[in-house]
Amino acid sequence: MSGPFDKLVSEARAEFDAADSKPLREAWQGLGLADIRRDLVRRLAEAGIGEAEAETRHLLARVLAPDTLAQALADPALVSWQRIAHLADLSWLRLQRKPLSQVLGSQPFWTLDLKVTSDVLTPRADTEILVEAVLARCETDEAVLLDLGTGSGAILLALLSERLGWSGLGVELSEAALAVARDNAMRCRLANRARFLRGRWSEGLAGAAFDIVVSNPPYIVSSVLAGLDPEVRDHEPGIALDGGGDGLDAYRAILGDMRRILRPGGLFALEIGYDQGATVSALARLAGLAEIAVVPDLAGHDRVVIGCNS
Numbered sequence: 001m002s003g004p005f006d007k008l009v010s011e012a013r014a015e016f017d018a019a020d021s022k023p024l025r026e027a028w029q030g031l032g033l034a035d036i037r038r039d040l041v042r043r044l045a046e047a048g049i050g051e052a053e054a055e056t057r058h059l060l061a062r063v064l065a066p067d068t069l070a071q072a073l074a075d076p077a078l079v080s081w082q083r084i085a086h087l088a089d090l091s092w093l094r095l096q097r098k099p100l101s102q103v104l105g106s107q108p109f110w111t112l113d114l115k116v117t118s119d120v121l122t123p124r125a126d127t128e129i130l131v132e133a134v135l136a137r138c139e140t141d142e143a144v145l146l147d148l149g150t151g152s153g154a155i156l157l158a159l160l161s162e163r164l165g166w167s168g169l170g171v172e173l174s175e176a177a178l179a180v181a182r183d184n185a186m187r188c189r190l191a192n193r194a195r196f197l198r199g200r201w202s203e204g205l206a207g208a209a210f211d212i213v214v215s216n217p218p219y220i221v222s223s224v225l226a227g228l229d230p231e232v233r234d235h236e237p238g239i240a241l242d243g244g245g246d247g248l249d250a251y252r253a254i255l256g257d258m259r260r261i262l263r264p265g266g267l268f269a270l271e272i273g274y275d276q277g278a279t280v281s282a283l284a285r286l287a288g289l290a291e292i293a294v295v296p297d298l299a300g301h302d303r304v305v306i307g308c309n310s
């Protein structure tokens with residue numbers, strides 16, 4: 001459970017973490033913005049961060065807003081010490097391999113800008129394949145959706161943002177994640193069509209028959225978790241990643257109950273790992289579902305299993 005006290009503790013911890021940025025503040029004292037920018041790219045690259053140039057641009061954009069980097073490079077008067085100190089605080093967190101989305105507090109997804117905290121999985125570009133696949137197959141004006149394991153609310157909110165007559169329910173086991181999803185629904189002005197409920201997959205949904213069921217469940221094989229990048233392993237919630245011994249625990253639970261919660265003719269779409277197309281399709285067939293297909297992502301890997309309730 002998280003409450004106001006946890007929020008205070010996590011804010012205090014963030015401030016405490018930022019206090020460690022002293023070495024960066026000292027290194028940057030007296031330097032111009034161009035030198036600070038170069039130094040930050042080098043530090044990020046040395047910390048093992050792949051897109052050091054792009055990430056430096058994002059961090060600078062945050063502390064310089066509403067001014068642009070070009071304006072600040074041209075006019076040193078815009079580069080106050082407060083801005084550099086703020087850059088040092090954010091950069092320090094990123095150098096500890098905290099994901100950029102958590103450092104900045106938000107992440108673009110579809111056409112939305114979603115709040116992100118350490119309580120939710122950062123919405124991934126791959127998940128937009130699922131959103132696209134559902135929209136391409138479902139042109140109906142009205143539909144009631146169910147998003148199982150809604151996390152930040154990313155999938156549900158992206159779909160609702162595209163179809164004004166759709167409404168939906170996001171189910172999530174983590175109370176802390178649900179709070180983020182609710183904030184995001186408000187932030188995206190979709191709270192009038194999005195409801196959220198704490199629950200274990202579809203277990204608690206009695207007498208429900210949804211038109212569309214979507215999910216991006218945890219699907220990483222437990223034994224692989226320790227080898228993931230520190231951004232994911234150390235900073236994203238384990239409950240959002242761990243798919244059990246063979247990575248398929250959540251699919252068994254979700255697909256096993258699918259025909260009860262999806263109306264006849266209704267559509268389901270599940271995000272999957274790059275090597276799970278055949279196994280998740282087989283589980284869907286075993287559950288009595290029909291018209292099952294695997295949708296690839298832009299790299300050509302299996303990304304979504306889609307089908308319907310016959």
Ligand SMILES: C[S@@+](CC[C@H](N)C(=O)[O-])C[C@H]1O[C@@H](n2cnc3c(N)ncnc32)[C@H](O)[C@@H]1O
Binds near residue numbers: 151240
């Ligand atoms: C991979 S994340 C996906 C989050 C979000 N839907 C997205 O695509 O960005 C999986 C989500 O499922 C939630 N979850 C894990 N086990 C669950 C369960 N038994 N019932 C409901 N939600 C669960 C996690 O807390 C997490 O938010």
